[in-house]
């Protein structure tokens with residue numbers, strides 16, 4: 374090899390090594406993120422988030438979660454009539470979608486957990502999500518979450534588990550679906566004389 378060509382070979386080889394190094398590092402990061410998302414998906418499935426946050430519909434074999442509305446909360450077009458009064462041994466009522474819940478706390482609606490910025494968790498940081506699941510407060514600092522959101526159980530998840538759940542929620546299809554505000558409980562009927 375002549376001196377002149379050697380002058381080129383070494384920088385070119387160096388550049389090649391650099392490109393190889395960064396490309397393997399990038400796919401390494403990519404697959405680490407993918408395994409976090411996969412872990413999050415498994416946790417969301419096993420912790421029943423979809424039981425309440427994915428609306429249910431009637432399928433060929435009975436009720437099933439509507440996968441086209443994955444984790445998008447109470448369907449905005451489904452305007453519910455007032456809930457029956459919460460009294461007697463049957464204290465809690467649920468919509469057929471399992472996304473609207475009437476009880477002594479009034480009526481609550483399962484939230485949109487997709488990353489839509491206006492109607493879902495799109496503006497939430499990972500920390501907002503972790504704190505919500507730990508404290509039971511909206512974004513970790515707002516009002517207390519109403520039943521039946523089972524945060525008292527979920528508060529025991531580890532940081533790693535909550536981070537994985539958050540990563541999965543940020544990876545699923547974005548669905549714009551505005552959740553109604555909760556309804557306060559109606560005043561009890563005046564006692565009959």
Ligand code: HEC
Pocket residue numbers: 416417420421422423424425426474481482483484485486493502505511512517518519520521522523527538555
């Ligand atoms: C038994 C029903 C139920 C289950 C199961 C459930 N949720 Fe919820 N969740 C709700 C309801 C209802 C609300 C709304 C409560 C309110 O308005 O105060 C809610 C609220 C939330 C919020 C607050 C969102 C916001 O915009 O304020 C987050 C975050 C959340 N749920 C995440 C989860 C995750 C993650 C899981 C699974 C690990 C889960 N939920 C399982 C019913 C449920």
